[in-house]
Amino acid sequence: MEPPHDSKREAQILKLAASDRVITLLETFHEPGSRFVLIFPFMPHDLNQLLHGNKLSKLQIKAALKDMFSALEYIHGRGIVHRDIKPSNILLQSLDGPAYLTDFGIAWAPDVAGSEPADEKITDVGTTCYRPPELLFGNKKYGHKLDLWAAGCTVAEAVVPTHSTLFNSGEMGSDLALIASTFSKLGTPNLDVWPEAASFPDWGKVQFIDFPPQSWQDMLPGTSDVEQDVVSKLVRYESAERLEAAQILKHPYFTI
DSSP, X not given: OOTTOOHHHHHHHHHHHOSTTBOOOOEEEEETTTEEEEEOOOOSEEHHHHHHTXXXXXXXXXXXXXXXXXXXXXXXXXXXXXXXXXXXXEEESSTTOOEEEOOOTXXXXXXXXTXXXXXXXXXXXXXXGXXXXXXXXXXXXXXXHHHHHHXXXXXXXXXXXXXXXXXOOTTTXXXXXXXXXXXXXXXXXXXXXXXXXXXXXXXXXXXXXXXXXOOHHHHSTTOOHHXXXXXXXXXXXXXXXXXXXXXXXXXXHHHO
16 A cells, blocks of 8 residues: 555545445454455445446436535535545445445545645546546645546546546556547636646646637537536536535536
């Protein structure tokens, strides 16, 4: 377990995160040989497996996503940043739910032993195509809005009939491939679009092709206007513009 992985920190954060839509930490113990073991309830399904097996109806997908945002609302209210939101970290008890947010192995929380200083967080977090652009340009001061970008990518993958990822980091999972994919779809940002980028350590070091933004209809083929709108409220360059989980739960996608 190398940074940012830390199972003892994970156990502490899970105690803070304990709620209806977060996986329950049942017990911990030390195994001979100093191995630290965390015990969780068994869940037979994960959202990634169900999506790519086309096992879920639109209503079942919506219910699982609603549970994900309920979990995010709760943990963000306690200062916790999950740092690895993706479909495979959403576990389901059955096809009808409930769904639980799991895998807090690289999560961050203030005042928890093992967490980095708030202004010096590790940027090597998240999983390939769900990583937000602020990480790719070296921002160590990120907050919970990092999770909301990844949640938007998760929604996009869930609502598109092919369940393909919104962005592509290439066969090697490289940052440059992910930047190219992001810029070619959302448009290459400048500081008018993304003012916070001016403070990022790696902003402006490389010049990129000036791509125009694609429409959400083109990026999310086969989806409805309301599905496109909820993704567009989360997948935004400027992190302050990404809606909070509590606001997303009031979006027409979940309420109509």
